[in-house]
Amino acid sequence: MKILVFDNYDSFTYNLVHLVEKITHEKVDVYRNDEIELEKIK
Numbered sequence: 001m002k003i004l005v006f007d008n009y010d011s012f013t014y015n016l017v018h019l020v021e022k023i024t025h026e027k028v029d030v031y032r033n034d035e036i037e038l039e040k041i042k
Contacts, residue, residue, distance in 0.1 A: 003028045
């Protein structure tokens with residue numbers, strides 16, 4: 001399973017990422033909201 005989180009430049013993002021990784025045992029990909037184009041996400 002792939003998990004993607006958009007970072008909107010707030011401190012909550014990585015709290016959420018750590019929680020999701022702990023629960024799912026999966027690596028979460030984090031991208032800043034202005035550094036990735038939606039068309040490139042697959």
